[in-house]
Amino acid sequence: MPLPGFGGPEPVRSRPAPGAVHVPGWLSLERQRKLVAACRDWARGPVPLRHTRLPRGGVMSVQTVCLGWHWQPYTYRRTADDVNGARVAAFPDWLVELGQAALADAYEDTAAGVGYTPDTALINFYDGRATMGMHQDKDERSGDPVVSLSIGDTCVFRFGNTESRGRPYTDVELASGDLFVFGGPSRFAYHGVTKVRPGTGDPATGLASGRLNITLRVTGLE
Numbered sequence: 001m002p003l004p005g006f007g008g009p010e011p012v013r014s015r016p017a018p019g020a021v022h023v024p025g026w027l028s029l030e031r032q033r034k035l036v037a038a039c040r041d042w043a044r045g046p047v048p049l050r051h052t053r054l055p056r057g058g059v060m061s062v063q064t065v066c067l068g069w070h071w072q073p074y075t076y077r078r079t080a081d082d083v084n085g086a087r088v089a090a091f092p093d094w095l096v097e098l099g100q101a102a103l104a105d106a107y108e109d110t111a112a113g114v115g116y117t118p119d120t121a122l123i124n125f126y127d128g129r130a131t132m133g134m135h136q137d138k139d140e141r142s143g144d145p146v147v148s149l150s151i152g153d154t155c156v157f158r159f160g161n162t163e164s165r166g167r168p169y170t171d172v173e174l175a176s177g178d179l180f181v182f183g184g185p186s187r188f189a190y191h192g193v194t195k196v197r198p199g200t201g202d203p204a205t206g207l208a209s210g211r212l213n214i215t216l217r218v219t220g221l222e
């Protein structure tokens with residue numbers, strides 16, 4: 001019988017497309033706990049965690065709050081004009097440093113993080129039913145990589161190609177603590193979350209249920 005925490009072979013990194021890297025278990029439990037606590041704080045304001053409204057009247061099933069710049073479909077502003085008009089919380093220096101470390105580790109190149117200065121983060125909370133359709137992150141005016149951190153329940157992350165929402169794509173299980181980076185030729189690839197697996201997260205992260213995803217990005221805006 002496998003011992004708890006020793007349930008099988010260590011998950012290994014994979015590269016579903018050029019410039020796209022999945023690093024399982026990148027965040028320590030302690031780091032995950034700190035990120036969960038920080039996200040709880042940000043979710044309280046100045047702009048609250050909420051379902052983003054889409055231009056045609058629908059709402060997204062995930063709940064989101066932003067740092068640095070507020071993303072609303074399909075632009076970035078300093079203020080959350082579609083929520084409460086407040087200026088979003090600042091993007092902290094420690095999160096810039098985490099992004100730089102993520103790039104160096106994902107690309108196994110100590111220089112890969114040098115000069116990486118993400119200035120916006122989208123913090124997404126998924127309950128057991130939330131999903132995210134295939135889309136490109138293309139409202140940024142920069143080709144710098146996107147750094148994605150996952151905490152809580154495992155999800156199925158579909159990573160595709162730059163041409164269309166369809167095949168070829170790879171389904172990657174993103175578990176708590178996993179890092180996923182997409183840059184270079186994959187920076188503008190379509191991707192989405194097809195499923196969250198309720199009850200798969202470790203409550204020791206501070207997240208009793210659901211999934212948190214944090215993407216760090218460079219807007220290229222002044």
Ligand SMILES: O=C(O)CCC(=O)C(=O)O
Nearest residue numbers: 122124137157193213215
């Ligand atoms: O939740 C994820 O893993 C992906 C989130 C995402 O694609 C986005 O916020 O644009």
Ligand SMILES: [Fe+2]
Nearest residue numbers: 135136137191
């Ligand atoms: Fe995205």
